[in-house]
Amino acid sequence: MSSSAEILSQAFTLGYTYTRSTGPIVGKFLTALRDRKMVGIKASDGKVLMPPVEFDPVSAEALSEFVDVADSGVVKTWTWVSEPRKAHPSDKPFAWALIQLDGADTPMLHWVDAGDAEQMSTGMRVKVRWAAQTQGFISDINGFVPEATELSEDYQANNAEEPVTGIDSPSYLTYNFTAGEATARYLAQLKKGKLVGQRCPSCENVYIPPRGSCAACGVATTDEVELTNKATVESFTIVYIPIPNNPIKPPYVIANLVLDGANLSFLHLLSECKNEDVRIGMRVEAVWRPEEEWGYAMENIQYFKPIDEPDVAVEEIGKLKKGGR
């Protein structure tokens, strides 16, 4: 087997979109935005808080008295963003600003489209630029602009009647994953349809996927071992809750599987059997996808299916030494 492999690297995105309940106060604020209106809330001392909050920041009293405020106001402070990032509201340079709307006593954070920083100043007057299509979200305010700016009011109709009670909150992290040598070698073999683990020269345990070293002995695992497609169920769980963007419909079985000759389990799908028949110690075998679909991924194996072999006793799972069964 080759002792070195191209080091693989790929962008990964970790994240999900969750639905956040707005509650009645923020819901009312967002519903008003959808109607291109601004509402604040009256605090215990009579001041108008914008955006509205559920509880008085001083007395902690629950607040409920909404107050209409203007859609123009004064920049209280600001900072210039000369190189916008992907998640920013504008792809051109812009200002983050605290803007106190007329009729409100507190400033709200939003962005100002002023063209360049020279046009920004503390105390300047700005007004809302509404999005052409509103949906009950903070981005219904498509930024603020200097008050003298002419705006088109070419708005699309919004026939929504139900108040806003929830919003989608995306939470994503995209990063670059570099496999490192052990994983790159493992993935390169996987692309050829082979399951290749690594053996610890000290304790002789075989690890798949290999991490490049033995966690127990702390030594490098350079010795490669090709394993079979057969495995034993070490533990499993039946998934009943749908996972967003996952094409597999629940209920389905995810199992920790130990390949014959290996001493470390990995997670994979179990199929071609009734969920209720799955048990610890059950013998299974990999079902590979068609060769033309193979890539550098464990998804080359579509799932594992049961095979007609006697169960392995719990205390024996993952304890098989080299040579296998």
Ligand SMILES: [Zn+2]
């Ligand atoms: Zn070891």
